[in-house]
Amino acid sequence: MRLFVDSHTHTLASGHSYSTVQELAQAARDNGIEMIAITDHGPALKGAPTVIHFWNLKVIPAIMYGVRVIKGAEVNITDYSGKYDIPDWALKQLDFAIASFHDIVIKPSTVEDHTSAMEAVLANPYIDAVAHPGNPIFQVDIDRVVKAAAKYGKLIEINNHSFTARRGSDENCLEFARKCRQYGVRTVCGSDAHISFDVGNLGKVEAILKEADLPDELVLCSSAARFEEYLEERKARIVGKLAL
Ligand SMILES: [Zn+2]
Ligand SMILES: [Zn+2]
Incomplete structure (x- = not known):
């Protein structure tokens, strides 16, 4: 399967990335x-960057050099009740938000803690996906996390960078992909590029998707049109939330 969308990249604004x-x-x-x-x-x-960085992403053109640029964030999960570090008023203005654990932000805890925090963020209307959920340092109950994604119509990321940066992720990522097929949950695929040369570097993700035999309709990054459709779904979800 060929992938045409890279759903997770960093600019030099992140502080430890370079493009x-x-x-x-x-x-x-x-x-x-x-x-x-x-x-x-x-x-x-x-x-x-500060919250103002995310709020001002609107100045970036939607299409640059013929490439559709989605304005998003990788939100840090900051406690095990599922709190995170970008306020909803800023997330509302973004196209896309993924949430993840980083051990320099939050100390790893128990499988129960990691799992319940991911369930909580997936329930949040402003968060679209959990990023690198296969990281064994923050081991989760994979079945429960994918079921939560199914319940809330959310996405599971398969992260290419995990296979080198987060060793031991391979088995977890394959299990995530298999559970996504079982429960009909859509995946997103990110290079997690911290420099431009890694954009679209998704070869290891493609291998996992193949091994798990995931159908195209569960792989949003297999088509820009499919991903765009999801972004419309997100907008509708958020409008619904604001109307409450
Ligand atoms: Zn990350
Ligand atoms: Zn990242």
Whole structure:
């Protein structure tokens, strides 16, 4: 399966990544990627930008060098009740938000704690996906997390960077992909690029998707149109929430 969308990338705004939005978009174009999500780290991670950065993402064109640029964030989960570090008023203005654990922000705890925090963030209308949920440092009950994604119509990320940066993720990622097939949960696929050369680097994710035999309709990143459809669904969900 060929992937045309990279749903997880970082610009130099994250503080420990090294390319501009322009460089990421150009690299996407050069690598045959039609759509990228810019998902810089939330402010709880040292060196990451303030909330104003996310609020002002609207100045970035929706299409750069022929590549659709989605304005997003990688929100830090900051406690085990599912709190996170970007306020809802800023998340409302974004196209896409993924949430994740980082051990320099939150100390790893029990499987129960990790799992219940992920269930809580997936219930939140402003969060679209859990990012690198296969990280064994924050081991979760995979069945419960995928069931929560199914319940709330949310997404599970398969993260290419995990296979090198978060060792031991392979088995967990495969299990996540298999459970997504079982429960009909859609996946997103991110390079987690911290430099432009890694944009669209999704080879290991493609191998996992193949091994789990995931159908195209459960792989949002297999088509820019499919991903765009999901973004419309997100907008409708958030409007519904605001009307409450
Ligand atoms: Zn991350
Ligand atoms: Zn990341």
